Amino acid sequence: MNTFKLKITASxxxxxxxxxxxxxxxxxxxGSECFLAHxxxxxxxxxxxxxxxxxxxxxxxxxxxxxxxxxxxxxxxNLVCISAELPEEIDERRAQEAKERxxxxxxxxxxxxxxxxxxxxxxxxxxRLKVKNRHKI
Numbered sequence: 001m002n003t004f005k006l007k008i009t010a011s012x013x014x015x016x017x018x019x020x021x022x023x024x025x026x027x028x029x030x031g032s033e034c035f036l037a038h039x040x041x042x043x044x045x046x047x048x049x050x051x052x053x054x055x056x057x058x059x060x061x062x063x064x065x066x067x068x069x070x071x072x073x074x075x076x077x078n079l080v081c082i083s084a085e086l087p088e089e090i091d092e093r094r095a096q097e098a099k100e101r102x103x104x105x106x107x108x109x110x111x112x113x114x115x116x117x118x119x120x121x122x123x124x125x126x127x128r129l130k131v132k133n134r135h136k137i
Contacts, residue, residue, distance in 0.1 A: 001021050001037075001058070002021070002036070002037035002038065003019040003020060003021055003037055003056045004019070004020060004035075004036075004037045004038070004039075004072075004075045004076060004077060005018075005019065005020075005075065005076040005077070006018065006019070006020040006023060006053065006076075006077045006079070007076075007077070007078050007079070008053075008065075008079045008081070008084055009078070009079070009080050009081070010066070010081055010082065010083050010084040011081075011082050011083060012083070013084075015063070015084035016053060016061070016084075018055065018056060019055065019056030020053055020054060020055055020056060020077070021036070021037070021054040021055070021056065021058065022034060022035065022036050022052075022053070022054045023035050023051065023052070023053050023054075023070075023077060023079070024051060024052045024053075025044070025046050025049075025051045025065065025070055025079070026046060026047045026048065026049030026050065026051065026065065027044065027045075027046070027047060028045045028046070028047045030047075032049075035070070035072055035077055037075060038075055039072050039075075039077075040072070041072060041073050041074070042071075042072050043069060043070070043071045043072075044069060044070045044071075044072075045067075045068075045069050046065060046067060046068045046069055046070055046079065046081060047067060048064075048065070048066050048067055048120075048123055048124050048127045049064075049065065049127050050062060050063070050064060050065070050127070050130070050131050050134070051063055051064075051065040051084075061086070062086075062087065062131070062134075062135055063084055063085060063086050063087070063131070064083070064084070064085045064086075064087070064090060064127060064128050064131040064132075065079075065081050065083070065084050066081050066082030066083035066084070066124065067081065067082050068080050068081030068082060069081075085128070085131075087131055087132050087134070087135035088135075090128050090129075090131065090132040092129065092132050095125050095128040095129050095132065096125075096129065098121060098124070098125040098128075099122060099125035099126060099129065101121070102118050102119075102121040102122035102125055103122060105117075105118035105121070106118045106119065106122065
């Protein structure tokens, strides 16, 4: 199968660096976008959600990804994001606490900017919990 070079850089680590057959990432419009070898050159904003990578050996890796962007250029994909975590790396208790904190902040009367920050925090926490629960063993 055709492959392409994929590097995923989160704010605190290199999450993936190798050959891939495909990557599916959450798109800012609420859908998802799939990239295969020899995809046309583009830059795509990435939304918080679940991504799926099929590596060069055909193994599927599911993970949580935070906001960022993906650049596909000359059969090389570079994804830069705030965070990238495997389901087993997600601390469910911490994500649940973050969700509850964000919900409480939304109930309080704050400025519009604080409201949007709380809304983004809630979305991240909920996506982490979704990815964690979807891949529980």
